[in-house]
Each structure stands twice: as structure tokens, then as C-alpha cells.
Amino acid sequence: MINEHEIIETMQMFNSQHLDIRTITMGISLMDCAAPTVEESCNRIYDKICKYAGKLVETGELISKKYGIPIIHKRISVTPISIVASACGAKDYTPFAQVLDKAARTCGVNFIGGFSALVQKGYTNSDKILINSIPDALAATELVCSSVNVASTRTGINMDAVRDMGLIIKKTAEATKDKDALGCAKLVVFANAPEDNPFMAGAFLGPGEPECVINVGISGPGVVKHALEQVRGKDFGTVAETIKKAAFKITRVGELVAREASERLKVPFGIIDLSLAPTPAVGDSVARLLEEFGLETCGTWGTTAALAMLNDAVKKGGIMASSYVGGLSGAFIPVSEDEGMIAAARSGSLKLEKLEAMTCVCSVGLDMIAIPGDTTAETISGIIADEMAVGTFNNKTTAVRLIPVPGKNVGDSVEFGGLLGTAPIMDVNRASCADFIHRGGRIPAPVHSMRN
């Protein structure tokens, strides 16, 4: 029997601590949409997405009404388009991005992810076409998100792809410069990309996934921060216990929504992704949560340790609450989407190098970071290479979502609006790494990949 105290606690989580279901993401396999012509393939893609996801938004709204839970986004993830389009013979995949955009609009979802390629060991012809199409595809669409997996612990790092992605990010920035390089906010470079991640911009439906699946991403840094406020001055054991309990409750909400959505849509439930994903709203910040550990500003000494502990305790609470915790599950540290991170970056306490260290222990990587527009493609590739090494050699997912904003420099900032927030331009080490990047080839897989 639930008691009054628990009811009030729940109400406060929704009312003042910004607990929400960030996204119900429907994964749809497009494997059977491959066709010999672009037109035929795009028709199949459009019809299939609309058929499967036609009721997704409505279902999300009904569940939201039943339980009084805010469900912020409904999204779709699809099979990497580099696989689906490989038979069509086209030299440019922009039409595929456009049909994804159109299908997403018809279904009324907020984003669609899967303009993607998995190239950790090398390129297929189709992968190459897809990657070269990214700048135009992101400029021509609004709801489409793109991701490229360039490294994994099993295969090592595809340095050709790392080199190319530096250039693609620059081109995407240029192609969307009238919107302050907004295209780059929808483009992620991954190491060890999870195939069931419901969060954007990195969501796609991996080749090992079912025909159709419901994955739910849940957030709630505010809830964890509030819980920690009640144990100020207590030791780390108490802190860990407190985070675990909060994470447990948050995950249960996600599980409830996922199971109900799965039942209503008659689509299997995949995973819950319990990620502390901040929004620019005050009280919904991971940086402020880290500061609650006892740090004056996010980015100072102790930040990495606090984040490591937070990330771990969140997972431990989550796996007790649901048997199917997957995706990224942990703490996100995007800069532009987090009020506290923005403040820390502006104050000079949080620098790119510290963020890199933090990505060793958080669930993703260098995320939503605006850098000067004149940063070279090689330097961007160098940042990607370092971040991919962190993921590959530590057996974890890492990602890079950098925004080189044309015409802007340190001291400026960019406004993306909505969940994407505001990004102060951060300083970048300008010493050249061009010779390193132009070597090409692959960085071999680390020794601990040999697990068989």
C-alpha cells in the first residue's frame, strides 16, 4: 500500500524537480526497404515508418494523461541508412534524409535518427556515400539526426573515418551557417555506439535489433540533486545509497511507461535508458548536481570523481529497477543543454580538457560543445581521435558532438533554442595535429578486446 509521503514525494519530483520521460523512441527496421532505385526505396521507407509509428505520438499522450507523467519527446530510430540505401545505386543519399524528415513530420514525432553508418573497421561504398551526404542532408532537413560509429573496442579506431569526420563536421557547419551551424548539433561521432539508444542525436536501430521495438529514455538530474540536498555533509556511502534509491524510482517510471507503450502499440519493449539528461531549465542540470557533491563550480578538482560515482550509482539503482536497462544509461554532460555547464564554461572553470577527462567516466562524451568557427578540420579530427581512444581503450561508449560556429570566437555564444540550449564558444588547443591525422589507417584494437 502506498502512503501519503510517497505520493507527495512523487508529486514533487514531477512538479519541482523536472522528472520526465525524455523520450519514447520507436525503433523501426528498414532492412526490407532496400530497393534498386532511390524512388522505390524511399517510398517503402515512408510507408513503413508511417505504418508502424502512426500511433506513436497519440499513444505517448494517452500514457502521459493516465499517469500524469510529462513525456517530452516521441522519436523514431531506424536502421542505418548506409545499409538500407546500399542497393539503390545513388551517389547522394540526401533524398533518404528528406524522406525520413517527411515521415517524421507525418507521424508528428520530434526527431528521427538513423542517417548513420557503422564504419569502425572500414568503409563500404555505401558508407562513403552516406558520410559525404551528411552536410547536405542535415541542411535540407529539420528532424533528421545523423551518427557515424568510427571506433569500437573490438575493432580499434578507423582513423580514415576520424579524418573524414573532421571535414564533414566543418562542411556541415558551413552548410547550416545561417542557423549558427545547427546541423552539427544533429551529428554525432561514436566509439562503441549502442544499437538501442533512444537519445538523439545518436539514436539508430542496430542490425541486431528486432523488426520494431520501443525504447524509453528517462531523465531526472533534478530528482537526484534534490535527494542529495537532504544528505549534505554525509559520507560518500550515504551519497551512493541516496543516488541509487533516486535512480531506482526514476527507472521504475520509465519501465512503467515502456511496458504500457509496448502493450498499447503491440511492439516489443526493448530497453530503458536511464540517463541523467539535463535541459537548459534551471533545476535540471547535471553540473549543479555535481556541485551538490561539494564543488564550488563544475570543472574544478573533484568533478571527475564526483561524476564517476554519480554515473556508477545511477546504473546500480537502475539495474535493480529494470532487467532491461540499456542504451547509454548514466550521466550526460552536454554543455549547451545544461544551465550549470554553461555557467561553468563561461566562468572559465570548465575547459575542454576537463570535459575530456570527465568523459572517461560519464556515459557519453564531448557533447554539444561550440568551438571557434576557424578551428581546422584536422584539429576537430584530433579531438575526435582522443575521444574515440577514451571509449575504445576503456571499453565504453564515447561520442563527439562539436559545433564549429562560422564567424564566432571565444567570448561569443550561440543560441540554439529548445532542448539544445545556448553554447558559449570554448577555447581549443591550436597546436597542429595535422600530420597525426593524415597518417590514415586503423589504430589496432586494444589488448583487452581479446576476450575469446
Place this chain on the structure above:
Amino acid sequence: MNQEKNTAVVTVLGRDRVGIIADVSRLLADYGININDISQTILDDIFTMVMMVDLKDLIIEESDISDKLTELGKKLGVQITIQHTGLFNAMHTI
């Protein structure tokens, strides 16, 4: 999913005033919703009333009950929500 009873929790948050319980109860009665239990408390200076209700055959998401409660809340200057009990069971029981 649990085949649990069709019950819900109605919460009222805000400033206390005469007649809140009467108004909320009347609205619930119009929908044939039975109140099983009421408790109220002051938390952080906010008046909080929690009602455990039996929905019988009413399906929250298919009725306009939550809109009507929100509307009433606006009139009374408080926040009124109705949520299926499944949420609280999921979060607070192992």
C-alpha cells in the same frame, strides 16, 4: 503489466481555502468516482490534499476528467491532478 485495481490518486496542491474538498468531491461524484480515503497536510507551507479514489469503469486517459480537474484547480487557485495508482506502485514498491 499488473492487473491491478482501477484506482487513482487525486492530489491538490496550493493554498487552502473553504470548500476545496466539497468542490473536488462534487466533480468526482459527477464522474461516478468514489473517494476511498482523504488525507491532508501542510508541507513546506503548501497545502497538500491526497485522495485515494476508486475509478470503477472510468478510464482516465479516455475521459476528460483530468482536464476538468485542471480547470477546477485554476478556478480555485490550486493545482489538481489525477494519476493512475500504477505509477505510485511502480515507483515505491519492489
